[in-house]
Amino acid sequence: MKNSSTATSRQYAPIPGTSDIAPPPIAGLQIRDATADDMLAVQAIYTPHVLHSSATFEETPPSVQEMQSRREHVLAQGLPYLVAIINKEIVGYSYASAYRARIAYRFTLEDSIYMAVDHAGKGVGKALLAELLARCDQGPWRQMIAVIAGNNNLQSIGLHRSLGFKHVGTQPSTGFKFNQWIDVVFMQRALGAGDTTLPDSQAKSLAVAAADRTD
Numbered sequence: 001m002k003n004s005s006t007a008t009s010r011q012y013a014p015i016p017g018t019s020d021i022a023p024p025p026i027a028g029l030q031i032r033d034a035t036a037d038d039m040l041a042v043q044a045i046y047t048p049h050v051l052h053s054s055a056t057f058e059e060t061p062p063s064v065q066e067m068q069s070r071r072e073h074v075l076a077q078g079l080p081y082l083v084a085i086i087n088k089e090i091v092g093y094s095y096a097s098a099y100r101a102r103i104a105y106r107f108t109l110e111d112s113i114y115m116a117v118d119h120a121g122k123g124v125g126k127a128l129l130a131e132l133l134a135r136c137d138q139g140p141w142r143q144m145i146a147v148i149a150g151n152n153n154l155q156s157i158g159l160h161r162s163l164g165f166k167h168v169g170t171q172p173s174t175g176f177k178f179n180q181w182i183d184v185v186f187m188q189r190a191l192g193a194g195d196t197t198l199p200d201s202q203a204k205s206l207a208v209a210a211a212d213r214t215d
């Protein structure tokens with residue numbers, strides 16, 4: 001999988017079978033691989049979501065060091081960890097991770113994406129996730145799952161729908177935060193050839209390397 005810095009000059013093809021429209025260009029927006037130095041800003045973006053939103057089920061903001069170590073774990077699996085930058089300010093980040101640890105899940109990823117609160121709703125999240133998907137489309141993986149906390153998280157549901165994800169299920173009341181039960185919404189989109197072909201042997205070994213194996 002390509003893992004070099006990439007700006008947002010990419011033209012996104014519409015996803016077959018959806019009304020997806022390629023994200024329009026956003027003035028001054030750059031999307032590139034996160035660096036170690038970016039993680040201070042990434043931690044600052046994540047912290048208010050942890051403290052004030054049920055979009056994440058964490059309750060204690062992770063330290064910069066912890067965020068750094070999570071990024072290194074993502075990179076060690078050959079997966080992308082991206083930041084969105086406007087006017088030299090990091091305004092959002094997104095990364096892919098193994099969906100689940102068991103070996104049979106090795107072709108399935110989960111995405112995570114967070115925008116700085118005052119930069120949400122301007123199309124940047126869509127451009128950022130589109131780039132993440134484009135990167136993962138090039139790798140051996142075949143499915144991307146969005147695990148969305150809260151059936152009222154219309155921003156995240158709208159974002160994923162706009163990029164071709166379909167609602168595949170809801171687990172009622174699986175989370176508990178801010179003294180209320182929270183449903184978990186699952187949305188899914190194929191990566192690359194999806195399930196239309198079997199993986200070739202080279203892809204198999206790549207995906208195995210990307211998965212957390214516990215057995």
Ligand SMILES: CC(C)(COP(=O)(O)OP(=O)(O)OC[C@H]1O[C@@H](n2cnc3c(N)ncnc32)[C@H](O)[C@@H]1OP(=O)(O)O)[C@@H](O)C(=O)NCCC(=O)NCCS
Nearest residue numbers: 055114115120121122123124125126154155156158159162
């Ligand atoms: C979810 C999040 C990343 C989306 O990023 P964003 O920059 O706000 O989203 P965009 O402005 O790029 O919008 C993307 C799409 O979602 C749609 N959308 C956004 N908010 C919506 C809402 N409240 N209702 C319906 N659709 C909505 C937009 O219309 C757009 O689709 P379109 O291009 O077809 O019009 C951002 O809002 C965020 O950080 N939210 C809090 C954290 C979170 O929930 N992260 C996801 C965890 S799974």
